[in-house]
Amino acid sequence: MTNDIKPPVAAPAGRKRFWKQATIVPAGTGYAVELDGRPVKLPERTTLAVESNALAQALAEEWQAAGKEAGGLFRPEDLPLTRIAGSMLERIPNQREGVIESLLAYAGSDLLCYRAENWSDLSSQQKERWDPWLAWCEKTFGAKLAVSGGVMPIKQSGAAIAALRKTLESASDAELAVLGVAVPALGSLVLGLALLHQQASPEDLTGCATLDEQAQMQRWGEDTEITDRIARMGRDVADAGRFLILLKQG
Structure with a gap:
């Protein structure tokens, strides 16, 4: 039997909140999260x-807030910073x-590289919104x-590809974790790198x-399906951006 607490692999309905207080305590050179005095453990x-x-x-x-509504049930979606x-x-x-x-x-499939075929609005x-980001990518990373x-x-x-690989290989684990959320959400490595380098808001x-x-x-x-998809994207990108800002605050 162990008192360690692991982030849940939850069913869609969620799991029942089982703690009263989430706190942080000194741990080595940093700070650990505890629930009712017990450490949160990751899957490994x-x-x-x-x-x-x-x-x-x-x-x-976010652990303190998780499960306080929706009948006391919490889900992995309630813990986006923990996921990153x-x-x-x-x-x-x-x-x-x-x-x-x-x-x-x-x-190889960056959103910014695939354009509408006809000269339309x-x-x-x-061209107006995406060309500057491709120019920034070339200037900053040498990737045309x-x-x-x-x-x-x-x-x-x-x-x-070699220039972008070099860029990713030089990234820290935290930066790769941020990109791991932002890039799939945006469908663009270029826009993900723009978030990482704080060139624009989420x-x-x-x-x-x-x-x-x-x-x-x-x-x-x-279309509610489209607006819901945009909202999910916005939340993911905002979470990645917030994680990066908090990390840099120290």
Whole structure:
């Protein structure tokens, strides 16, 4: 029998909250999260502990809030910062090369590289909003990405992929964990890197990544499935951005 507490693998309905107080305590050079005096353990038995006091406080706050509504049930979705911290502490160190490869795959299918075929309002918006980010990527990382009209796959140059690989290999575990949330949400490695380097707000980047969806709704009217998808994307990107800011606060 152990008193360690693990983040749940929960059913959609959630699990019953079983603690009263979430706190942080000193742990090595950082701070660990405890529930009623017992440490939160990640799936591989790592203690949920971070060096940043601000991040540790936020982790404790999300555990404190989880399950206080919805009949006292809590779900993994209630703990987004814990999810990113868990990736930083366990997944990235154990699977770093695989994580880099999965992120690098987005360079070959980056949202910003696939444009509307006809010269429409959408294609004009894409050029206006997306070209500056591709120029920033080339200037900052030395990665010049090709652009195509339509959805047929295009092959990016070996030089561009190598430059982006070098960028990802130089990233810290925390930065890769942030990218691991932001890049799939946005469908763009370039926009994920823009978030990481704090070049724009999560809201602006989400808006940039959803030009097509916004154009569809302008033409056909609001669609709750689309608005829900945009909202989920916005939350994921905001969580990744908040994690990064808290981590840097120390």
